[in-house]
Amino acid sequence: MDIILASSSPRRRELLASAQLDFSTLNVDIDETPYDNESPKDYIERMVATKAKAAIQQLNDLLQTNKDNFSEPLIVLTSDTIGVLPDGRTVLVKPMDREHAYSMWQQMSDSVHEVWTAVQATQVALRPKLAQTPNHKQTLQVVKQQQITERTEVTFIPLTAAMMSDYWDSGEPADKAGGYGIQGLGAAWVSRINGSYTNVVGLPLAQTVALIKEMR
Numbered sequence: 001m002d003i004i005l006a007s008s009s010p011r012r013r014e015l016l017a018s019a020q021l022d023f024s025t026l027n028v029d030i031d032e033t034p035y036d037n038e039s040p041k042d043y044i045e046r047m048v049a050t051k052a053k054a055a056i057q058q059l060n061d062l063l064q065t066n067k068d069n070f071s072e073p074l075i076v077l078t079s080d081t082i083g084v085l086p087d088g089r090t091v092l093v094k095p096m097d098r099e100h101a102y103s104m105w106q107q108m109s110d111s112v113h114e115v116w117t118a119v120q121a122t123q124v125a126l127r128p129k130l131a132q133t134p135n136h137k138q139t140l141q142v143v144k145q146q147q148i149t150e151r152t153e154v155t156f157i158p159l160t161a162a163m164m165s166d167y168w169d170s171g172e173p174a175d176k177a178g179g180y181g182i183q184g185l186g187a188a189w190v191s192r193i194n195g196s197y198t199n200v201v202g203l204p205l206a207q208t209v210a211l212i213k214e215m216r
């Protein structure tokens with residue numbers, strides 16, 4: 001069973017590699033803008049499903065040009081990480097700019113928020129060749145798919161304007177949901193977590209390995 005991690009996140013790649021799984025990677029780029037009043041659950045499930053569709057489209061395009069067939073079955077892994085405020089509705093995504101980061105951090109200061117990571121495993125296989133059209137280009141079809149969403153509570157210490165300014169200037173917040181990296185400088189803002197640490201970083205590793213095993 002081949003695995004493709006459809007993610008450009010260096011953290012996800014490192015985490016999956018640490019599970020000693022062989023996999024290849026693919027970058028998918030989708031519009032991650034939440035819909036108006038979209039619930040965190042609907043948003044994160046839509047993100048991983050949309051990333052999976054984009055990845056399969058790319059693989060089909062590759063199939064048309066690349067004569068070698070994929071070894072089957074193939075599992076495509078997609079993931080998405082968000083923060084969720086105690087109101088259970090406000091989604092924290094990557095900061096658009098300094099002001100956006102500050103507005104998120106002010107709501108996260110000295111309180112508990114959740115980090116949710118959804119993972120979708122999509123098993124794909126080549127459609128059987130259509131006998132009557134021998135030159136029919138083969139495409140991949142979805143055999144089955146499964147999603148999991150893991151939640152971790154994260155408690156922030158009280159944040160000052162100086163702390164926020166220094167952290168933004170570090171550059172670390174820019175590509176991270178909620179504008180922080182618990183695995184980096186952001187660790188200094190976290191007084192405790194309740195749940196999976198790897199889930200906060202961007203891939204709940206034990207749960208992802210279990211999901212892959214289930215699909216095999």
Ligand SMILES: Cc1cn([C@H]2C[C@H](O)[C@@H](COP(=O)(O)OP(=O)(O)OP(=O)(O)O)O2)c(=O)[nH]c1=O
Pocket residue numbers: 006007008009010011012027028032079080081082094115175176177178180181182183186200201202
């Ligand atoms: C909360 C938190 C998030 N993150 C990262 C994980 C994700 O890479 C990122 C959330 O953005 P995502 O959109 O989930 O992922 P991505 O855009 O980085 O990669 P792709 O969509 O290609 O899979 O935030 C950390 O690295 N540390 C943290 O503590």
